Amino acid sequence: MKLVLVVACALIDADGRVLLAQRPAGKAMAGLWEFPGGKVEAGERPEETLIRELHEELGIAVKEPCLAPLTFASHAYADFHLLMPLFVCRRWDGIVAAREHAALAWVRPNKLRDYPMPEADIPLIPHLTGLLL
Numbered sequence: 001m002k003l004v005l006v007v008a009c010a011l012i013d014a015d016g017r018v019l020l021a022q023r024p025a026g027k028a029m030a031g032l033w034e035f036p037g038g039k040v041e042a043g044e045r046p047e048e049t050l051i052r053e054l055h056e057e058l059g060i061a062v063k064e065p066c067l068a069p070l071t072f073a074s075h076a077y078a079d080f081h082l083l084m085p086l087f088v089c090r091r092w093d094g095i096v097a098a099r100e101h102a103a104l105a106w107v108r109p110n111k112l113r114d115y116p117m118p119e120a121d122i123p124l125i126p127h128l129t130g131l132l133l
């Protein structure tokens with residue numbers, strides 16, 4: 001089974017809401033709401049990947065000290081095993097905008113379950129509600 005390392009981030013705004021991003025049509029898991037991020041490429045540290053992805057996907061600039069590790073997902077999909085560290089970030093420069101996703105939503109922690117997510121993400125929710133509620 002192929003092990004895929006993806007790094008993701010829960011952006012948290014001043015009201016304690018979490019940013020979810022909807023995967024676009026045409027991709028695997030289209031329509032599901034995920035945490036921004038992506039696959040770690042050869043030669044990258046995970047933090048570098050995340051800073052790059054947050055810029056590409058959302059148009060924001062994040063500094064590495066503003067990324068705090070929260071938890072991780074380890075999930076067996078049918079065709080690969082996903083290992084996904086989840087960081088939280090409360091400070092960034094720029095205005096969040098959907099450059100690659102179908103939509104964005106700022107979601108209160110007690111509403112996260114209203115947004116269909118990839119299977120791997122479900123166990124992450126209590127970690128966020130524990131942090132924020």
Ligand SMILES: Nc1nc2c([nH]c(=O)n2[C@H]2C[C@H](O)[C@@H](COP(=O)(O)OP(=O)(O)OP(=O)(O)O)O2)c(=O)[nH]1
Binds near residue numbers: 007028037
């Ligand atoms: N970014 C992100 N990916 C997630 C989450 N949950 C989850 O299962 N994934 C999966 C979806 C993809 O298979 C993979 C993320 O890689 P990606 O965003 O670079 O993948 P992609 O579908 O664009 O694939 P590709 O075209 O680059 O091959 O991890 C999540 O919360 N955030």
